[in-house]
Amino acid sequence: MSPRVVDPVARRQAVAEAVFRVVVRDGVEQASLRNVAVEAGLAIGSIRHYFDSHDDMIIFAVEALIDSIDQRVMAHVQSLKDRSDPRRPAERVLSEVLPLDDRRRDEAVLWLAFVTASRTRPSLVPHAERLYDGLRMLCRRALTVMSEAGTVAATHDVALESERLASLLNGLTVDGILHPDRMTPDLTVSLLRRHLDSLR
Template structure:
């Protein structure tokens, strides 16, 4: 009797294997074969879902965006309702920075795709979505905290801070521990005022 496989569960397993491979070997090291080995699957099982490594990687990048977006949307309602917007803003920013195992992995994958997009056109749309998403989050956080004429500059300043902390925390985790990064974020949010 053939084994019944939950297709969505299997895709999640493959995506998790893609993330592991991308963290360890970069985007360019993520072949179908290496991902299959990491997932403990036959390469044919991976090919069943993805025709090429490029398709697999593009869809994996979209999966990272979807996972982070889902968590951010849960915080978004809090941002509108919570009296302490700074606390909620910090929680939202934490979703994008390497402060725990999940966010470290996702930030590393995000950074690897952003870097790969520089020379691989197939990943540019994904990298642009990531870039735009950080800026949209920053805009949501700063709106109603600063005068309207300062919103664009302050949103970009916060987005650049998020980008920089993500980059430094991923590439140099020993020099930017999560506690210090949190303090930097808090200080920045405090500088925006209420």
Template sequence: MTLLLKLAGSCYKEEVSPRVVDPVARRQHVAEAVFRVVVRDGVEQASLRNVAVEAGLAIGSIRHYFDSHDAMIIFAVEALVDSIGARVLAHVEALSAGEGRPAVRVLSEVLPLDGRRRDEAVLWLAFATAARTRPGLLPHAERLYDGVRFICDKVVRRMVAEGTAAADLDVQLEVERLASLLDGLTVDGVLHPDRMTPELTVSVLERHLGSLR
């Protein structure tokens, strides 16, 4: 009888609530909950429990999709890297195709100039800072670090090719200088938005690019 009830219950569940959950969509849904918690309360608050509440899911449901807390955070970081990466790549491809897209517009993709990019920058800083004491996150933070250098390399080489940067520049050193400036503008914009405003951020970047002639 108990078995029959169980089977009946099982059949009932199968038919009435098929629970066909798209795992990709569900993981993305969790990643977005991680983002919201980190932006609002900081990365240290992104516990499985808090993320479950934010996502409106049972904690067991999150455990079903992520083996560990680190796995959940890493998935969120990678989703962030992919999101920024896709936009940056579109610009880089345009640069390679010889389109006259201003360098400042390309580089602005990684700067906290509006709500969305500010949230992304907050997430980047939170994850990168957390990676200092959580080695599992480090390779993912490195991807973001490398991404900024990659786009700077494309921009500086393009500027040299089109004559808006001096031909005798030490390109490798200029890439590091530009990338550190972008990282600094991002950190300043995230932590002191009333001081390093979007307008000042763009002015500093324009002055920097202009000085490479």
């Protein structure tokens, strides 16, 4: 009987997904090697085979989260070129980072958990910075397209408005995670839409 061949890429991704489940359910502090191994249905030695340390495992999971969000957002970025009403494609793209359904809510919980953890875990700081910068780049790209189409008034400073929009998205995300019964998906989208409309 030939030995079972394990795909190391798939195994590392499966471990990252186990980290996600533990963090969403119990928080970053509970994502130990042992707890993640149990969640993934693996021996702790298997986890150590693919990751040099606990930090290495957590960093891999954060990068996997960032890559997943990036891929989904970039799949929608082309729609920004729709000049029939540039506010709507911008709203659609920006909504991808808001907790509007189970998948995006889990991602938002993970984002908040990892970014908060970076305050006391230096190894996470570069990844938190990547998330911070990525959101601002997305906002700037959306507002630049709207500005070129004339749906952002020329009196607005796009760089400053990108910071304001990123801050709004962060606030909506935190409120949607912590107060989901009050900051509902419908209210979240309405506030984003109202903000984009106010830039005309």
